[in-house]
Amino acid sequence: MIKNSTYKILLLVTVLVAGVSSSCNKWLNIKPQDGLVNQDYWKTKEQLAAAVTGCYASMLDGAALPLTKYMFIWGELRGDMVVAGTEPAAGTSTATLSTLTRDELDMLHTDIVATNTLNNWDAFYEIINYCNNVIKYGPGVKTNDNTLTQAALNAYIGEARGLRGLMYFYLLRTFGEVPLKLEPTSSDADIQPLAKSTRAQVAAQIIDDLKFAAANVLVSYGNIGDDKGRINQYTAYTILADVYLWTEDYQNCIDACNKVIQSNNYQLFPAGTLQADWYNSVFFNGNSVEGIFELQFYAQKLNPFFNMFAATGREFKAADWVATGDLFGTDIVDATNKDIRGAGVSMSEGSGGITKYTQFATTATSYSHWFLYRYSDVLLMKAEALTWLTPGNVANATAAIAIVDQVRLARHALSNVNGTTISDPDPNITLDVSNYIFNERAREFAYEGKRWFDILRNAKRNNYANIIILLNIVSSSAPADKQQSVINKYKDIRSHYLPIYSYEIQTNNLLVQNPFYQ
Known part of the structure; x- marks a missing residue:
């Protein structure tokens, strides 16, 4: 959970970045230097809007690691499509590796323990805390600013609840049972030990948050950057569909999907679209007709992907079976006959490099978006x-x-x-x-x-x-000498969720470690 000695809501202003289309708003964070935020803030609708924007901007940052790096790691490393950028030579002692490198390798090799720093959920709970501030203190703005309508207030609260629901959805899928923190932590006095809630309780809260968002947020913000970078009505329905699919509520999933489909706001690029045109529109430039929710990195706020995937000493690359054509296929007779998602977009066949976010990028220009949802x-x-x-x-x-x-x-x-x-x-x-x-x-x-x-x-x-x-x-993705032990481990379904980070167990006496790791 969030353990810093002071807790200040992240205040931000929306700025237009030089060199970026004026239709695409980006976020620059400005933190208050001192003062009692809850007393001095929450006076005007402009402050409320800035606080909501702060929730989005915090998603471009993180805690020990960037939020998007956790999203990638939690969603990919235990699968079969990613391997280490460089495997240590046989016989290399893990003690000689950096903590991050060792922890990444352990997760890739399914050797996961509670002290692994990649189990740290701080980045997600920090965003939840920003959202909780908006949800609790936002309604008070209406008392101080009579130009704030109830509909506008509900829309701002809906955005915060939608983001909170999304953060808890990541935690639910990754850890199973997690603490449900629904009140903001604004000072040391607010820190209270909190036990885990059941998966059913967490899922119910996520659905409640997203249903509120879908019913109250705007259909459109009037510009493409905000429509793709903020939670609008169809974003909320998209996330809700994902949650319903996870909880095996199939009719509600279909209904939520139909809300998005029938909006006619999104579409696939037509058959015959050239690979370069598709890549440039969807991934290089971002905010395309296929995009639903994208984290809006930009020139002054770079993503972490260049160092992860492209730089010398990259952390991750495509698994060999993907890089050699077993996923997308290859046509050895006609090189132009290819799946446009494969080599040249997702990865490089030659090096196995993951290229979806890094083509044409350098350390100074790595600002491709992170794609939470596409059509x-x-x-x-x-x-x-x-x-x-x-x-x-x-x-x-x-x-x-x-x-x-x-x-x-x-x-x-x-x-x-x-x-x-x-x-x-x-x-x-x-x-x-x-x-x-x-x-x-x-x-x-x-x-x-x-x-x-x-x-x-x-x-x-x-x-x-x-x-x-x-x-x-x-x-199939485990080292040959560990395949049987990996199978035996994963036959225990309790191993399918990560352990709670050991620091959280040590500092919260109500937290109980997930059963497999006790």
Whole structure:
């Protein structure tokens, strides 16, 4: 949890950055030097707006590590598509490695203990705390500023609750049971030990926050940067759909997806779009027609991805099976016949470098966005929910397959991947349809922090009826001498969530370590 001796809400102003389109607002943080924030602040609607903007700006930062780095690590390292940028030579003592390098390798190798610093959840709870400040103190602004309407107040509160729900969704999927902190920590006196809430309680709070957001935030903020960088109504429905899919509430997932689809605000680039045009629009420039929610890095606020993926001594690269064509496929006869998501966008076939965020970037120009949700996610979530709404329903399965094929057509997906033919599955076989969607998500969202969550969601469905999908994946990516021990570990479903960081256990006497790590 947040342990600093002073707690000040992050105040920010919106600025236009030189060299960036004037339609795209970016955020610059300005922290108050001193003073009692709760007494001196929360007087005008402009201050309320700045506080909400501060919640977004804090997502560009982090705690021990940047927030987006945690999102990548938690969503990718336990999967099968990422390996270490450089594996230590055989026989190298881990004692000679930096703490971060050692902890990353341990997580990649499924050797996870409570002292691993990558289990630190501070970055997420800091944002939750900023949101809690807005939620608690925002309503008081209306008393002081009669130009603030109730609808505008509700919209600001909705944004904060939407972000809080998203942060708790990451914590739920990563740790399972976590403390639900719904009151702000504004001083040392506010620090109270807090026990974990159950997964059901956390999920219920997330859904409540997101439903409030969907009902109260704006449909549009009037400019593309804010529409892609802030929570609008369709962003809230998108996150809500993801939560419903995780909790196996398939009809509500479909309904939320339909809200986004029927808005006609988003679309896939048409079939035949050149790879360079697609990459430049969606990933290099960002805020494209496919984007739903993107963290808006910019020239004065760089992302951490260059050092993670592109620099000498990079931390991570694509797994060999991805880099050699087993995911996207290759055409050795016609190099132009390729899945536009593969080599040249997601990774480099030659080096295995993860290029989605770093093409044309340098240490000084690494400001590609982080993509929390794109329109294809809504489509594929709907397909997955249709598949499992009524298992065996051929009409639903056929509709789900058509959605996947819509995405595949837009991306020029290959029908033969290194000798394996990819064709529509039998709509009568629910698991085959589900796996068709699962495999397409791997191609569509490569290195966007979603792979492990996709694996776990598919494995745990219906009381872990498909745990084999997880066991096969983790064993295939484990070192050869550890494969059996990894399988034995992951057969215990309690191991599918990270341990609570040891520091939190030491400083909060109400916290109980997750069972597998006790």
